[in-house]
Amino acid sequence: MSDYIVRATAANSQVRAFAAVTKETVETARKAHNTSPVATAALGRLLTAGAMMGVMMKGDKDILTLQIQASGPLEGITVTADSQGRVKGYVGNPEVIIPANDKGKLDVAGAVGIGLLNVIKDMGLKEPYSGQVVLQTSEIAEDLTYYFAVSEQVPSAVGLGVLMNKDNTVQQAGGFIIQVMPFAEEETIAKLEENVQKIQSVTTLLEQGHTAESLLEAVLDGFDIEFTDKVPTEFYCNCSKERVEKALISIGRKDLNEMIQEGKEVELNCHFCNTNYVFSVEELKEILRKCR
Template sequence: MKDYLVRATAAGSQIRAFAVTSTEMVETARQHHNTSPVATAALGRLLTAGAMMGSMMKNDTDILTIQIKCDGPIQGLTVTADSKANVKGYVENPDVMLPPKNGKLDVGGALGLGILNVIKDMGLKEPYVGQTILQTGEIGDDLTYYFANSEQVPSSVGLGVLMEKDNTVKCAGGFIVQVMPFVEEKVLEQLEENISNIHSVTALLEQGHTPESLLQEVLKGMDIEITDTLPTQFYCDCSKTKIEKAIISIGEKEIKEMIDEGKDIEVKCHFCNTAYSFSVDELSALLKQAKKK
């Protein structure tokens, strides 16, 4: 089944909600970066959240970046998403290995202490930047805290990634539920009760829940209106042309040093690990372009 995302409102628009299945997306990321199980879980959760948060943006050109800088062995993660729920991302240390904690992958231990940055580039002079300190390193909790503190939107974020024994991704997905300022007390109480009854997003995904049925669990006892359904995927828009521009931007001196070594160079895209090779002749052509700048 292809990954997809739904947007919904509930209780007469007092609640807005998002849910997604992201199994293929997370497995694609795992293959690109050859991540360890705990790195797959951490990156998978952040990619899943990125797809939903990207879809919250209005314009086709808007770009969302979620960045975690941390002192744990994973060293950091970066995910970017657009408003069509295309996402890409990477971890600084894809090989991180940790023993399980309470029978689960220890994502919090992999991240340790750190900061979560959310950057929204909406074509204005300055991007919006929100920042919070990591609360648990489990990512869902950290984003829940971010929404409440940086955006003043009470939210609940549930994210899950379940691995197979062969370290491929069995299932992944999640939800974000946000309450509007005019929410009634009884609606809020119902929502809080529903969320307290969800002990594991991963367990729900393993039972075969779809984005729609995930929301039925979270929003039990409320009228739900699905407003939109859209596909989501791991998608990197890198190209040799973009890498050429990046090489030109580093300046004549560095390009000349590469040429003087007399060897082909290989440049890898951070986000998808695709390697682009450049011969000495190609570098010489790029040096000429750099001189024109």
């Protein structure tokens, strides 16, 4: 597996940790949406976080949605993930181009803007769990760190990174999430904070040849680590012509009739993977026959 997520515990289970390598996942998203470099970086960071947060969920049918609704020219980001490491997502404006930030890097915060992060977990209950926080830096990793602390009361450290090639393809992508359990000792927390402050950027570590495992070893330096799981991760969309047909059935006879009367084929687009589905007038008539 080229892209994967590892799960681990450390310090006698006082710490749980996740790390992911997501270069192919982010490159697949870039190709699907033809995103600009800054849009790829922003979407890639949230896809990486979504993949790791997805595998935190227990149920096979559990679905996580991360939504950033903000004022920047990117016009928001939406990512959904499942518990098997499959993730998909899109940005509102994939072509956004803005100047580099004062460090000469892609200005993700400027592209995202001021706004909100929504986290929705659909675990098959009557109501999905929903948490919302104000974006703190709009760099995404820090915003998720804040979300975990405020909405889930879990002190966490989140690191995310996407590095682009000169030809706008993805050079590196990955990240980590470290979480402290309620029974963690002060000494453990202090050592973790010290480690996180010392750590270089995720993309620097990946460029040095780090794997998901050695990313965690770097962040958890000085702790005993037990790797408990390794899960493949990929950009995956479960849309199909059949699913789109069901959506057309749901709009009702009146609207379908109007489409047929126009006498033109209808093209529908999947936001998540940018696939277009074309229905001829004959196919629309067949769908109308299936409507009650």
